[in-house]
Amino acid sequence: MQSIDDLANVITDLDPSEQQALLDKVAQLNFQKGLHDLADKYRARLARQSQLNAPPEQVWTELHRIREQIANHDYPA
Amino acid sequence: MTTPPERWLLDTNVWIFGLRREVAFSACAQLLDRVGSFSAVIPFQVLKELNLALSEDEIRAFYRLTNQYSEFIELSWDPVPVERVKFYEKRGCRKGDAVIAAHAEAQGVTIIVSENRQFLQTVKDLPVDILTAAEARARLPQLPT
Numbered sequence A: 001m002q003s004i005d006d007l008a009n010v011i012t013d014l015d016p017s018e019q020q021a022l023l024d025k026v027a028q029l030n031f032q033k034g035l036h037d038l039a040d041k042y043r044a045r046l047a048r049q050s051q052l053n054a055p056p057e058q059v060w061t062e063l064h065r066i067r068e069q070i071a072n073h074d075y076p077a
Numbered sequence B: 001m002t003t004p005p006e007r008w009l010l011d012t013n014v015w016i017f018g019l020r021r022e023v024a025f026s027a028c029a030q031l032l033d034r035v036g037s038f039s040a041v042i043p044f045q046v047l048k049e050l051n052l053a054l055s056e057d058e059i060r061a062f063y064r065l066t067n068q069y070s071e072f073i074e075l076s077w078d079p080v081p082v083e084r085v086k087f088y089e090k091r092g093c094r095k096g097d098a099v100i101a102a103h104a105e106a107q108g109v110t111i112i113v114s115e116n117r118q119f120l121q122t123v124k125d126l127p128v129d130i131l132t133a134a135e136a137r138a139r140l141p142q143l144p145t
Helices: A004-012 A016-048 A056-074 B012-020 B023-032 B044-053 B056-068 B082-090 B095-106 B117-122 B133-139
Strands: B007-010 B039-042 B073-075 B111-113 B129-131
Touching (some): A016 B012, A056 B044, B007 B095, B012 B023, B012 B044, B039 B044, B044 B095, B095 B111
Parallel strands (some): B007 B111, B039 B073
16 A cells, blocks of 8 residues: 555646546545445434334335424414 | 536435435435535425434534535525415425425525425426436436446
């Protein structure tokens, strides 16, 4: 594996546009890693609550309920 | 000069089915894997729904992520005018979906990504396109293999 210094040297040899593309890609991958970690945490909690394998229809019902509850609260007729 | 990514409003169901990695809605997880190729707009109504669906610890992790990568995710805390909610309700949306459509309009977003069939079938002839996660993903450039 390359050292940080070696990697930095490789990167500084790139065109500025390539450097920017690389930085953007690293940020996107880090973001994706964070999102995957969140998904793992969420799924682990659902599994503990025996909800992970709930049928999608049940999830839909809950999502619809939450949506209308908030909307009716924020925008009463 | 690079073109800014398209801004898409991701409905709550896309986040939830994506994070659950629900097999029946696998395109949701695949689309979340591409956030950054487009900018995800999250309006107040969706934020509130996620707050109820996720635990305190999970929502904290979510906000940490959105704050850290604000170039990929845009949060909006602004409510929408009630007249615009009524406008979409009159066109057949349920109230909650009307709020989402009004948020999209207020944010200048022309694409809502949702798996909500009723929403998909109701909103026609409006300045907002409603795409499924699979349709949205198909708009993105293919990843190199």
